[in-house]
Amino acid sequence: MRLEPVTPTNYEAALKLSVREDQKDLVASVEKSLAEAFVFGERAWPRLIYDGDRLVGFLMAFLDLPWKDVDDTDRRSGLWRLNIAEDEQGKGYGSFAVEAVAAELRARGTTAFYVTYVPRDGGPEPFYRRLGFVPTGEDADGETVAVRTL
Template identity: 60%
Template sequence: MTRTTPNPAIRLEEITPGNFEAAIGIRVRPDQEVAVSPVMQSLAEAYVHPAGVAWPRLIVDGDRPVGFLMAFLDIDWRGDGTDFRSGLWRLNIAAEEQGRGYGRFAVESVAGEIRSRGGSQCHVTYHPGTDGPQDFYLGLGFRPTGETSGSQTVAVLNLT
């Protein structure tokens, strides 16, 4: 997957006191709220996990916050120390910013971070069905593993 951006001004920013309000202000479309947790919940989850596991970032285009992503890096998937995985944990693109390439940028950014850490796979979970993000992830090359996480489908993108 080659990293491309909708324009050169797009970037990821760490969540700081200076952009916290912008991050928690990101809202997906109302029909998507059942499929993705709000940014505030993601930041709370990032806080309670061991340092380095959660990788939350604000997606900014120029001076506009357009989305939020959170990756998981080397998380103990089964909790038994036998299966460590990395991938995209959350993706929230602001309702009015969807369809402009920011989701693709987010996935490519997470894949790049995983590669830089020596990883060869990027995992994602999503609510199955055509009304969810399934077609988006499949279109980027993710393939279902046959596993589920709760009610969500687990998919993987090979990075090699």
């Protein structure tokens, strides 16, 4: 498994990635994510997840963003999006992606790794808890905020 930047030669394949139908309310589309990556520039870190030559997912990290645009001194980094193709789920790609983001954040000197998720049955909370994320008690637009110490 490996991460690759989104490029002119692979972005169209990325746009075809889709999560399961019952997950579409849990994560924004790759299209929206790439638009946000354009707007946020160097603060967004979009990557494609490959297994060999097969594209299996998309992730986007956020880097040193002001928390809720309220306090410029409270800057955070973490996982913004994680889209694993519907027929590729349950094969370890999500865990690989989270650990790859953790490694990138560590390399940048980050000590706290944030994620948000929709708190509902069938949502990703158990996945993130297994990977060491703990809810902070904060809310971000109806999503639970969780953090993992790096």
